[in-house]
Amino acid sequence: MxxxxxxxxxxxxxxxxxxxxxxxxxxxxxxxxxxxxxxxxxxxxxxxxxxxxxxxxxxxxxxxxxxxxxxxxxxxxIGYGPIVTARKQMSIDEIKKCKIAIPGKMTSAFLLLQLMIGKFDYVEMNFSDIPEAVKSGKVDAGLVIHETQLSYEQEGNVKILDVGEWWDKTTNGLPVxxxxxxxxxxxxxxxxxxxxxxxxxxxxxxxxxxxxxxxxxxxxxxxxxxxxxxxxxxxxxxxxxxxxxxxxxxxxxxxxxxxxxxxxxxxxxxxxxxx
Missing domain, CATH: 3.40.190.10 (Periplasmic binding protein-like II)
Structure with a gap:
């Protein structure tokens, strides 16, 4: 077949x-x-x-x-997953007011972040363009997936939210x-x-x-x-x-x-x- x-x-x-x-x-x-x-x-x-x-x-x-x-x-x-990065640390209230770059409205990362912080202002872009958009100030923060979850520090950004960690704690250890x-x-x-x-x-x-x-x-x-x-x-x-x-x-x-x-x-x- x-x-x-x-x-x-x-x-x-x-x-x-x-x-x-x-x-x-x-x-x-x-x-x-x-x-x-x-x-x-x-x-x-x-x-x-x-x-x-x-x-x-x-x-x-x-x-x-x-x-x-x-x-x-x-x-x-397994206890880890998508993260949100920015140029500087922010409080959760500040994050909720941010324009956040997301890798697509149908991605699981977008759904999980909405479950974590509620609805927020966002702009869609290819996931690989998000780190630079954050670093350049084009967006306030970025929802990061794939290998850019591991390389954000080299890209000059900081982690401000850990969505995978939140899910792990919320569900008592279910995989993300x-x-x-x-x-x-x-x-x-x-x-x-x-x-x-x-x-x-x-x-x-x-x-x-x-x-x-x-x-x-x-x-x-x-x-x-x-x-x-x-x-x-x-x-x-x-x-x-x-x-x-x-x-x-x-x-x-x-x-x-x-x-x-x-x-x-x-x-x-x-x-x-x-x-």
Whole structure:
């Protein structure tokens, strides 16, 4: 079966798909055509289902009824996640009055920050442009994701909020639900399960062949040094990535329960692949 698979130009996604896309982990069931797009573009593409399988933000699941969440391939923070940076420290009241750059309205980081501080003034931009926009004063603060969570000090900014830490404390240690992979529901649960296992095998292969998988992932390093990319990959390709388990599923359900209570997402039915 020929299927289209979308992932982001990010080192953690590349690491997960290394085994699959290089043929190191073959499949008798699938021939994969991969499409690489920024996460917010994939989120928007998924609202009008174009790809059979795609990476999306957890937040996007409120708007893509035609997809089922896979149990493998998720990006979950374990006590860490998105942060907010600025040129100087601020009080929470000052932060609420800021214009904050966000990496997209459908990103999980945006939803989590709204849950943390309430609604705020924002401007959307590509996540990689946010650090410079903060440093130059184009915006008051920036909601930072991906490897820029680790490089903000080198970029001349300071951390003023830790969204991942807030989630960890608020939920008594549930993993921070950020990104997941979804598959078209109408392909059927048998096909979904088969692909889920295939993706899981690719992730496990990467973890077992760390150096080679990291070398492959470095093509999406965006000029960051290998040690920083290795740290980032090891943060977001973890045990919950291999299989979200009960904790990962609970964290996804929890974020939408909280978001529905605050009117931040529409009422919808969540579809997660069975165990």
């Amino acid at each position: 020929e299927i289209s698979v979308g992932h982001t130009p990010d080192s953690d996604d590349a690491f997960m798909f290394y085994g699959m896309f290089t043929g190191k982990v073959p499949s008798p069931d699938f021939k994969v055509n991969h499409v690489i797009e920024d996460i917010e573009k994939l989120n928007r593409k998924a609202t009008d289902p174009q790809l059979d399988v795609t990476a999306v933000s957890v937040h996007a699941c409120a708007y893509i009824p035609g997809y089922t969440i896979l149990r493998s391939g998720g990006s979950f923070g 639900p950020l990104g997941i992979n979804v598959m078209k529901t109408d392909l059927g649960m048998e096909t979904i399960h088969k692909f889920d296992k295939y993706l899981q095998a690719s992730i496990e292969y990467g973890l077992e062949n760390m150096d080679d998988a990291l070398e492959y992932a470095m093509q999406y390093s965006r000029g960051k040094p290998r040690d920083l990319i290795e740290k980032f990959v090891k943060m977001y390709v973890n045990k919950v990535t291999v299989n979200m388990g009960d904790a990962g599923e609970e964290s996804i359900r929890k974020v939408f329960e909280m978001a529905k209570e605050k009117g931040l997402v529409p009422d919808f039915e969540l579809s997660i692949a069975t165990k």
